[in-house]
Amino acid sequence: MTALTLAVADVHKQFRGATALAGAALRIEPGTLHGLIGPDGAGKTTLLRTLVGLLHPDRGTVVYQQDGRDVPLLVARPFIAYMPQQQSLYPDLSIQEHLEFFRDLYQIEYEAFAARARRLLRLTRLEDFKDRSAGHLSGGMYKKLGLMCALLPTPAALLLDEPTNGVDPISRREFWDLLYTLRDDGIAILIATAYMDEAERCDTVHLMEGGRIWSAGAPRRILAEEGASHFAELFVRRAAAGA
Amino acid sequence: MSGEARRFILGRALSIARKEVRHLSRDRVTLAMALGVPVGLVILFGYVLDYDVKRVGLLVIDRDQTRVSRSLVDVFAAADYFSPLALPPGATPLGRLEEGRAKAVLFIEPGFARATAKAQPARAQIVIDGSDNQTTSVIASYLSGLQNAASRSLVPDTGPPQARLRTRFLFNPELNSRWFVVTGLFVVVLGMVSVLLTALTVAREWETGSMERLLSTPVRPLEIIIGKLAPYMALCLGAVGLTYGAARLWFGIPFNGSHGTFLLACVLFLTCTLAQGLLISVVTRQQQLAMQFSNLTGLLPATLLSGFVFPIESMPVFFRYLTVLLPARWFVVACRGIFLKGAGIADLALPLGALAVLGVGLVALAVKKFKTDVEP
Structure with a gap:
């Protein structure tokens, strides 16, 4: 399996004078699960879009390393x-359609597709709903289908932008179980979320605000260093200090 | 690897095409619009846009009241173009024209019969309502023909046969305006619907958010454009078949050319209009805006500048040159040539060549303008 490392350094981005990214930096290694945590408007989506090449940074570098070698985005x-x-x-x-x-978009061989589709349907527990249209799926099922489409080509890196928004607690837990399985398969995962409680589920968290990552590391270590019991408290304290 | 990522892969274009077919097969409104609207509009406007003026109300003021003057009225009545009317008591000829109850008045002066018997100039006058210059021009053209017929029937033939100039009309001997109108309508309606169909397809993906995911896959702009063009081309060719059937069976329009040439012209024209719709969609990225743009750039120029309504030769120089860039202008020439004149590929080299160049240019422009990012 291909190993892919994604990294951004000192990335800046403005939209019509408004700052979206102000020197953000992070590095995602294969087989690790990273969380990008921050309130709405922190710049999480802009950073993810920059990593996937949908936005071009005004300044800074985005690096893709495939099996240890730098490669272009393409x-x-x-x-x-x-x-x-x-x-x-x-x-x-x-779901099946x-x-x-996505099989055709990624030009996946039919036999490989059949095996992967079976596995993903089993992992997401959507086997019994594969003929149901996306418009008739529940919020959780819809997110799982989105994840299945992303995972079908067996990616080396997975970027998820608030994938559990509007999903019920049971589906969220299933979703995270699925992410752990994928991490253990060697995939580099970056998940952006505004749910502070989800931060503690990650191997590494990047706390983001105002387009800048102000702290990064293992969740327990950050909480211990900052003397907080949970991440929401950290952000509330920071907002109060800023005010 | 980099080269492979850049190159066109047919399988990816086909995956887009297959997805579009699935959308279309479930979208009855779009299917009805694509297949039903062209046929419906051609049949509807084929009747409405009839330049032939028949049974024009002709008010007859016969002040001679002789057999000869009545013969003159009969000449008008015999042709299907006029319907002689008597002046009701208390009414005036001008009043009847103002009320629109008559379009023309035939005044026959006293002594009309006497003058014709002596082979002297006989006086009769026709006054035409000039407020509708379209109808007036047609009536005036009828009158010049009827004047000759009247002279032959009323004035005794005294001399030896004289040389006569006969006019024959090729390709449309009876000058049936419906043949002319329906072949032009075919172009306008097909162009309008096809531009609108593709104008919505990319904009819809931007509005629903699916484009963001699509752009994060390896699919290339050319693959998306080709994948979106192909199903709509097939759909529009279905509409061509139905509209062709309506033109031939409903209106009895002759088809003197080759079906192969006609198909080629349709494919070239539809490539232009479908690519034009995609270009609008790619640039606007909003369905509402795309719809307005497609009406503005599709329907209006095709109606006014294609030669369908107004002859290109009589347009100001700037507009004559501007029409060169309009696919509809070339397809009107090709359609009328194939349907009525039986023109072949060699005869239509210019319009077909122009359509091919415009088609390639519009596809290339749509690909070039296709955004591969979500930058505002």
Whole structure:
């Protein structure tokens, strides 16, 4: 399996004078699960879009290392799976039709596709719903389908933008179990979320605000260093200090 | 690897095409618009846009009241173009014209019969309502023909046969305006619908958010453009078949050319209009805006500048040159040539060549303008 490392350094981005990224930096290694934690408007989506090549930084570098060698985005892109924050599936297409569509986009051999689709349907527990159209899926099922489409080409890096928004607690737990399985398969995972409690589930968290990552490390270590019991407290304290 | 990532892969274009087919097969409104609207509009406007003026109300003021003057009225009545009317008591000829109850008045002066018997100039006058210059021009053209017929029937033939100039009209011997109108309508309606169909397809993906995910996959802009063009091309060719059937069976329009040439012209024209729709969609990225742009750039120029309504030769120089860039202008020439004149590929080298160049140019422009990022 291809190993992919993604890194950004001192990345800046402005939209019509408004700062979205102000020197953000992070590095995602294969087989690790990173969380990008921050309130709305912190710059999480902009950073994810920059990593996947959908936005171009005004300043700074984005590096893709495939099996230890620097490669351009065009080479790395087939190995990067991205799940946008907004609804991005086709409501009239069924789960099976979505999988077939992404199979063709990624030019996956039929036998490999059949095996992967079976595994993903089993992992997401959507085997019994594969003929149901995306427009008729529950919020959790919809997110799982989005994840399945991203995972079908067996990516080396997975970028997820608020994938558990609007998902019920049981589906969220299933979702995280699925992410741990993928991490153990060697995939580099970066998940952006505004749910502070999800930060503690990651191997490494990057706390983000105002387009800058102000702290990064293992969740327990950060909480211990900052003397906080949970991440929401950290952000509230920071907001109060800023005010 | 880098080269492979950049090159066009047919399988990816086909995956886009297959997805579009699935959307289309479930979208009855779009299917009805693509297949039903062209046929419906051609049949509807084929009747409405009839330049032939028939049974024009002709008010007859016969002040001669002789057999000869009545013969003159009969000449008008015999042709299907006029419907002689008597002046009701208390009404005036001008009043009847103002009320629109008559379009023309035929005044026959006293002594009309006497003058014709002596082979002297006989006086009759026709006054035409000039407020509608379209109808007036047609009536005036009828009158010049009827004047000759009247002279032959009323004035005794005294001399030896004289040389006569006969006019024959090729390709449309009876000058049936419906043949002219329906072949032009075919172009306008097909162009309008096809531009609109693709104008919405990319914009919809931007609005629903699916484009962001699509752009994060290895798919290339050319693959998306080709994948989106192909199903709509097939759909529009279905509409061509239905509209062709309506033109031939409903209106009896002759088809003197080759079906192969016609198919080639349709494919070239549809490539232009579908690519034009995609270009609009790619640039606007909003369905509402795309719809307005497609009406503005599709329907209006095709109607006004294609030669369908107004002859290109009589347009100001700037507009004559501007029409060169309009696919509809070339398809009107090709359609009328194939349907009515039986023109072949060699005869239509210029319009077909122009359509091919415009088609390639529009596809290339749509690919070039296709954004591969989500930058505002």
